Amino acid sequence: MVANSIEYVLGIDGGGTKCHARLENLAGEVLAECITGPANPAQDTAEALASITQAMHALPVQAGLPPRMLQQTRAVLGLAGISVPAYAAIVRQWTLPVSNVTFTTDLHIACAGAHGTDTGAIIITGTGSSAFVTTSQGPRILGGHGFPLGDKASGAWLGWRALSYTLETLDALHPPSGLSQAICQQAGTSDAAQLVAQSLHLRSAGYAAFAPLVFAQAQLGDHNARDILAEGGDYLRQLAAQIATHKPARFSLIGGLAKPWLPWLPSDLTTQLSAPLGSPVEGAVALARGDIFEPTPGKLQHV
Amino acid sequence: MVANSIEYVLGIDGGGTKCHARLENLAGEVLAECITGPANPAQDTAEALASITQAMHALPVQAGLPPRMLQQTRAVLGLAGISVPAYAAIVRQWTLPVSNVTFTTDLHIACAGAHGTDTGAIIITGTGSSAFVTTSQGPRILGGHGFPLGDKASGAWLGWRALSYTLETLDALHPPSGLSQAICQQAGTSDAAQLVAQSLHLRSAGYAAFAPLVFAQAQLGDHNARDILAEGGDYLRQLAAQIATHKPARFSLIGGLAKPWLPWLPSDLTTQLSAPLGSPVEGAVALARGDIFEPTPGKLQHV
Structure with missing residues (x-):
């Protein structure tokens, strides 16, 4: 045969x-x-x-x-x-x-x-986050350790940060804000116990469903949303700095949240990026x- | 009868x-x-x-x-x-x-x-964290929403923060430190994939097993451990400030981590505390x- x-x-x-x-x-x-x-x-x-x-x-x-x-x-x-x-x-x-x-x-x-080509480098931010770079020793994966241990700056991380902050607001540790109100509206409750009960068994995709609210509220000037994006952006900058040590020919930011992230990233990161x-x-x-x-x-x- | x-x-x-x-x-x-x-x-x-x-x-x-x-x-x-x-x-x-x-x-x-008496107030920090205060409307529970949504400053939170930071160190995003070395030693591995595999299914008590290392390394001067304690201490300060608005007759910090936390808390919190x-x-x-x-x-x- x-x-x-x-x-x-x-x-x-x-x-x-x-x-x-x-x-x-x-x-x-x-x-x-x-x-x-x-x-x-x-x-x-x-x-x-x-x-x-x-x-x-x-x-x-x-x-x-x-x-x-x-x-x-x-x-x-x-x-x-x-x-x-x-x-x-x-x-x-x-x-x-x-x-x-x-x-x-x-x-x-x-x-x-x-x-x-499969040389070059990427950072992916969607429901999860991770990075890939071709080094002189072969391919290397950074991050992507899974939420909640890793996947910082991912949709899961953004949504979780927003929910966690909203619960602190409902405990009166912070004054209510556009972000906490938007989260409560999407969740359909402003009761802490109900929000916890709904969120207890969320997996990454469930948390990520709240991520668009963080970008939208940051756009509207909400400082809590901007603080969350600043922390996530700092992690993406650290990933990019580590990738840069391998001098990739091209470097792209991809995934479902790449576009929303772009306006919130430091320019020393965005100037390195090539369109996928x-x-x-x-x-x-x-x-x-x-x-x-x-x-x-x-x-x-x-x- | x-x-x-x-x-x-x-x-x-x-x-x-x-x-x-x-x-x-x-x-x-x-x-x-x-x-x-x-x-x-x-x-x-x-x-x-x-x-x-x-x-x-x-x-x-x-x-x-x-x-x-x-x-x-x-x-x-x-x-x-x-x-x-x-x-x-x-x-x-x-x-x-x-x-x-x-x-x-x-x-x-x-x-x-x-x-x-069951009036007064407590903050508990052990595997989890939460607070209880008697208000004019009756008892009120703050925090305690469960890890990873809440339970900030708890053993689970401290251990998780230390593991997450250690994975970033193994990704070369930060230089190794006393804390990352102590975590790797207790986990028995300094391989990121192995550390993730071991930690994937940890529940609160599993994370909390790493919390004592954070206090020990902070004591030895490790800045990363001190940054984690500063963030957790800030949350405990916020909880205490909210409790103080109800003017409790007595206020105690209790739980398995109460004693390790004490030296790391701001004095405006510790001066309010009574021994249980x-x-x-x-x-x-x-x-x-x-x-x-x-x-x-x-x-x-x-x-």
Whole structure:
């Protein structure tokens, strides 16, 4: 039996809230794109596999191609959580319908997407936060230790800071402000015990739902919101300073909160930034196509 | 059938780590004292009931009295978590072996123990943190919203701050210090991924295990440890300022971290403090004996 030749490339950006998948032919034409459920193996391995499999089956249907085309498809999966070796070991056991699969981190594909190469550096701030930089010793991940230990300046951190400050306001430790009022309005209560009961079992995404209020209130001049942004901005500046020691060719700020953060960051950080060239899922597809120079052999984990 | 007359009083201080119980006769002689397992109904209702029942059965045995003495015993149980109405409703359904049971919060018995009256005010800092003050409208609880939303300046908060700072140090965002080295030594690793993996599922008590290192390193002059204590001390100062508006007759700082905190608090706080007269379990016993003037009828929830 002869191995099928590769005719298609498939990229997956798998995170804690969704799985973003994209199918292209070797000429770079987009044939299909879809979004399925959560795909962070460190949160729920079975759910991640289900979301990824569902996406892989949906793409040929959407492209009007027979399912067997997956046997001529090379896939790169950039998944949150697999920088933890235990989860990387689990995903390598998965049986997937494509002929050729490579696993890497969501940070690696994001860097590839942002720069059209997997050298360079990125800071991601969305529900979580982290940074990725290619050093002379290979790729290095900074931050991203998960909320509440890390993920400072992320949506989860911003929302948590705003809720915690609001509870102090309800304890009369600070006078009420635009921020505490906005938080109470979104939560639908200004009773401390009720706010605690609602928030007790929040995970990162639940906290992050309050993050937009911090930016909006800072814009309106609220000093408490501005203090929170100053503290988070200082952390992003520290991350950028550490990244700068590796002299990346390009450096981008990406993720769902990149745009809201920009006006609140110190200019010595923002002047270093380049606009991202593409999305993480585009980075995954480019890595699958082999467009991207691979400076550190063995970094991608082939199965 | 005639109701048994009350001959004995029993106090229970039920918290997230242990259940402390004490039996006295009406003359105030201590007949027995014991400690059983966790007794916070908001954490685990069945476990709390088991710990409390176990303590109630152990006390007569220890005192050399027949089990039926419990039918002549009035008990006051001060339990963590029952300021949340849902948990107060659950514990009122419990069947306990004593003839007369009253439930109240752990803060109420602590205040009664510290001041020999349940007026006055306390700040507790142990694994968690909170404050209790008797106001003209009745008792008021401040803080204590649970980690990570609240419980600032508690052991959980101190340990978490130290771990979070240590991870930033391992990311090279700060130079290593006495504090980060002490944390790595206690954790048995200086690898960020390993430290995260160990800490991912920590609950309050797990974080609090690192709190003593913060005091020890501050004592040795470590600026990072001192910055953490300054921030926590500022929160305790804010709590005290809010309490002071109610002009309590006495004000005490209690809990496992009260003594380590003292040298690090601003003098405008420490000059307000009175030494606690007794422990929370002594407060519960005194409330059961009826020694304590009850300024706000209906505050105790009789079953």
